Each structure stands twice: as structure tokens, then as C-alpha cells.
Amino acid sequence: MILDFLKIFRETAFTEKHSLSNGLLQKIDSKAKLISFIALILASISFASVYSLIFFLTLNFLLAFASKISFKTFFLRTFFFITFFSTLIAIPTLFMVRGVTLISFNIYSVTLQLTKEGILYALKFILRVWVCISSLTLLTLTTKFSSIINAMESFRIPKVFTMMTSVTYRFLFLFIDEAYRMMLAKENRTVNKMRRIDYMKTLASMMSSLFIRAYERGERVYLAMKNRGYSMETRSLNTVKFQFKDALFIFFFFVFIGFASLIGGY
């Protein structure tokens, strides 16, 4: 299962094909996208109702469509990996929030009450996570990672942070690849079905080995940087150009967020 997960991760997480296609968001400057999506995330986690969250989510799906990302790809990417797990986390809140009881049932001596407020709370939680994940997914799918880093630098985010983010992203790919090869090598030498405890032990030793490799790689990368004059001061090429259409995008995005946030209800 872990091997399958790594395989899917390898094939999907680092593909840049969407960022190269000719869609709406691909034409927008990375700075404009970064501002807009951060605003959307902040709006969704601070004061949005269920209706406005549904509006936000709809906006993201429409933007995905306009950016030539298929509904299936976008749904699977945004829902399956993280939102699905947040749904699992939200299940207990269905019975923990007090309010108008809809259904009541007993398990042994414990009485569980499914409340209307519990359902709304869980729904809001799931929708919030979904809006946040879909916003970030849209940003990363339609923008080259280097452009996101450039945009972060334009906003005066400390260069040490942007450099570390960039290096982390760069080497995440390498370590996913390394972990995948290690898993393949393990599978290759596994004849019978392993006992769960043995499997866990093998995984633990692989993780520690990967950690040491990551540490050693970090040392070597630092030496390679030092060899090219690095002295804790990061300099980079920032060639992002902000245009009128990008300002227009931000304006309409903010108008929509404002409008959707004002919607009352649950």
C-alpha cells in the first residue's frame, strides 16, 4: 500500500503539465494568485457561513475548469488526500456539539445524539478544509514552483525561508524517489507475506536510513552551495512582471470574496 502511495505521489505531486497549459490562471501573475488565494483562505477560515463556503468552493471549481484542469483530477486531488481524512476527523463532532437532537441511539450504555448543530459544525469544518486545500492546489497546479518562490520573495518574505522552501521542494522529489526505490528493493526481497510486526520494523529501519541519507545530503548540498560563494545571504533571480490584468484579477477576486462573505445563514 505504501509502495502504491509513493507511486501515485511520484506521478502526481510533481507534475508541472497543468502549469504549462494555456488556461486562465496560468496567464495570471504568480503574485496576484498568491494574494488572491491567501485572501480566500483567510476569508474561509475566519468568518464564512456554509453558503459562502459553498460559493468559495464553486469559485475554485470554476477557476479549475477555466484553467483546463479536469473536474475528475481536481476533485480527486482536493478531496481524496486531505479532505477525506478531515471528514473522518469531523465525524465525532456530529455527536459532541449540543443542540437540536435529530436522531438518538444507544451503544451499550452510551447514548449518542446526532444534532443539527453537530452536522453544521462538521460540514463547515470539511468545507473549510476543502476550500483551503482546493485554493492551494489551484495555486500550485497552475503556477511553476519557481514563480511561487519569486512571488513570496516579492512580498519580502525572508529569503532564508524562501530558500529553505525551495530546497525542501527540490529534495522532496529526490527523497520520494529514494523512498520508492527502497520500497521496491524491499518488495524484491520479500518472498512470503511479512508479519505486521516485522513489516513495521522494516519500515522503521527504512525511515531511519532515509533520515540519515537526508541529513548527509543536506551537508553535501550546503558544501556545494558554499563552493559557489554562498554566505547565508540568498540572492535570486526575480523576473516576475505585474500587469494590469493581474490587478483586475485581484480586484474581481476580492469583490467576490466580499460578496460571498456577506451571505448570511448557517
Add this chain to the structure above:
Amino acid sequence: MNEPVIELINVTYIYPDGTVALKDVNLKVMKGEKIALLGPNGSGKSTLFMIMAGLLKPYKGEVKNFLNSRVGLAFQDPDDQLFCPTLLEDVTFGPLNMGLSKEKAIEKAIEALKTVGLETLKDKPPYRLSVGEKKKASIATVLAMEPEILALDEPTSNLDPKSRKELISLINELCFKRNLTLIIATHDIPFACKVAEKAYVLNKGKIVGNGKLIEVLSNFTLLEEAGLYPF
């Protein structure tokens, strides 16, 4: 050619775990020389390179860089060297750190990429490159800094014959056009024959032989003891 650029005098290096990587190494590099540092895996070649480039300080001994020459070191694993989101950014990393303007750094980077034949891939992320392209790219990252000494650590490892052939032509062309001093660490003897003129044999952290490449390669006993023969 008779001007020394780097000299290592009785250099010893011990790793924190107590492993003696180099012991009393003496080595002198003259300007414009093409040297092959021959040795089996784990003989201390990479450590010696790091010391020459000033990245590691010797535990004992002295490193003299007579002309304050810049040592452009291309690491054995190009993935250590390519850490930026795009190839162009990776190649401009060195020039920008040298204090060049963005425009000048880009100019130097494009020139270096053209030299290694990768200018069309400048916007690609380095992890999308093939091993051969990565090797060339890592050379471009140091070429952009216009080093006086080019140090290549195991440049032919993991290369297919075509990429290997291309690399040999590239190295020879670079040395000819830029009048570079070249030091390569390798255990690929046929490759060393095509690019180097002089050789040092390193075994278990010690220099066990040196001289003209042809002379060193004629000494089969020496090569056999160092685990380099038969090739």
C-alpha cells in the same frame, strides 16, 4: 605551465567518527596541468577535492593556494549541486553570490549553458534532467563562475557511452579554450587517458604514486595494489 597554483603539504584529514580519510598527502598542481587523481572507491578522492576547494579544513598540514585561484568543484552526485527550481537559477547561483548584477549573472549563466549545450533546457527544473544532462549542468554551475581550476569528482559515474563521449569532448574543449587547470577524480582509467596528462594514485588516504599518466599506467603492480587493475 611552470607556475604552481595549489599545493597540499602533509595534509591529514580525520572524520568525526575517527576514520582517517587522508594521511600526509603531498600534492602540487601547476597552472594549466591536467591531472587525474586515480583511486578506488573510498580512497579519499572526494575529501581531497573538498580540502582543495577550501570546503573542509585539514586536521593537519597546509593548503597553499598561490594565486588565490577559484576552484570550481563539480560534485560526484549532481543532485547535490542542483538545488534551485530551474536550471537557469542554479547556474546563476554562483555568479549572483560573486556580487554580479542579475543581468550579468544571467549572461554568464547562458554562456555556461551554451558551452555545455543545455541552453534550451534553462527553464527546466533540474530533477527533470537525465543523468548525463545533470552532469553537464553541474559543470555549467561552476563554469559560470569562471574558475581557474576545474575539479570534477567522478564525472563519468552512471553515464552511458554516448554521454561519456560527449563529456570527454566537452572537458577537452573547455581546457583548450579557457586554458583551465583540470583535476579529475576517477577510477575510470580509459576516461583518464582521454583527458589527463599527469596522475596521482590515491589508496587508503595516501598518495602511493604519481607522475606522467603513461608512466603511472605502466606500473601494473602499483595499479593492482590500489585496486585499479585490470581496467
